[in-house]
Amino acid sequence: DAKTTQPPSMDCAEGRAANLPCNHSTISGNEYVYWYRQIHSQGPQYIIHGLKNNETNEMASLIITEDRKSSTLILPHATLRDTAVYYCIVRVALWVMNRDDKIIFGKGTRLHILP
Amino acid sequence: DAGVIQSPRHEVTEMGQEVTLRCKLISGHNSLFWYRQTMMRGLELLIYFNNNVPIDDSGMPEDRFSAKMPNASFSTLKIQPSEPRDSAVYFCAREGGRDTQYFGPGTRLTVL
Numbered sequence: 001d002a003k004t005t006q007p008p009s010m011d012c013a014e015g016r017a018a019n020l021p022c023n024h025s026t027i028s029g030n031e032y033v034y035w036y037r038q039i040h041s042q043g044p045q046y047i048i049h050g051l052k053n054n055e056t057n058e059m060a061s062l063i064i065t066e067d068r069k070s071s072t073l074i075l076p077h078a079t080l081r082d083t084a085v086y087y088c089i090v091r092v093a094l095w096v097m098n099r100d101d102k103i104i105f106g107k108g109t110r111l112h113i114l115p
Numbered sequence: 116d117a118g119v120i121q122s123p124r125h126e127v128t129e130m131g132q133e134v135t136l137r138c139k140l141i142s143g144h145n146s147l148f149w150y151r152q153t154m155m156r157g158l159e160l161l162i163y164f165n166n167n168v169p170i171d172d173s174g175m176p177e178d179r180f181s182a183k184m185p186n187a188s189f190s191t192l193k194i195q196p197s198e199p200r201d202s203a204v205y206f207c208a209r210e211g212g213r214d215t216q217y218f219g220p221g222t223r224l225t226v227l
Contacts, residue, residue, distance in 0.1 A: 032214070034215075038158075042220065042221075043117065043218030043219055043221050044158070044208075044216075044218045045218070046216060046217065049213075049214070049215070087158075094210055095214070098171070099171045101171075102160065103163075105157055105158040105159075106157065
């Protein structure tokens with residue numbers, strides 16, 4: 001079972017900010033929040049990740065609540081090319097992973113950018 | 116460019132045949148991951164390697180599936196014998212900088 005809960009789909013007008021929520025109420029102290037997206041017929045693409053502080057890069061911003069039980073991915077100015085399925089994942093860092101640590105992608109949120 | 120080359124990109128085979136999927140990394144990396152994606156089950160981690168050693172293969176469906184990583188730049192996923200329920204897109208991913216994963220374009224497998 002996925003450790004995260006995301007809405008199955010969302011719409012956003014082109015040029016507006018897209019805010020994608022994710023609940024991860026059972027996140028452990030050493031687990032990071034990762035966001036990936038998958039454009040149709042392509043492999044998943046890394047977007048951003050964080051532990052507890054908010055993060056920003058050239059693609060998006062990640063806002064993590066103080067209790068770390070939820071987060072929001074923000075695409076500041078959505079374009080039609082941002083239409084994709086967005087996955088929120090929680091996991092430990094790769095270098096500490098063992099057989100008990102799983103990477104579970106879940107169903108994600110299908111984001112539709114409307115022209 | 117994720118630096119991951121998968122071959123073949125499409126494979127159509129008949130039930131009972133052996134299928135070998137290949138993953139080549141442009142440069143060697145410590146960790147490599149094999150995933151399977153279907154409409155019903157989504158994206159599932161099958162196995163991952165660290166320093167060419169399989170760390171967790173609990174996601175491998177059954178004994179018909181096997182994976183090897185003979186060196187830091189190459190891995191194979193073999194299905195023998197294949198069954199129609201193995202039809203899926205199989206992704207290979209490498210560890211990137213800052214604890215990220217970069218995915219290849221995938222191999223679409225159809226077993227008739």
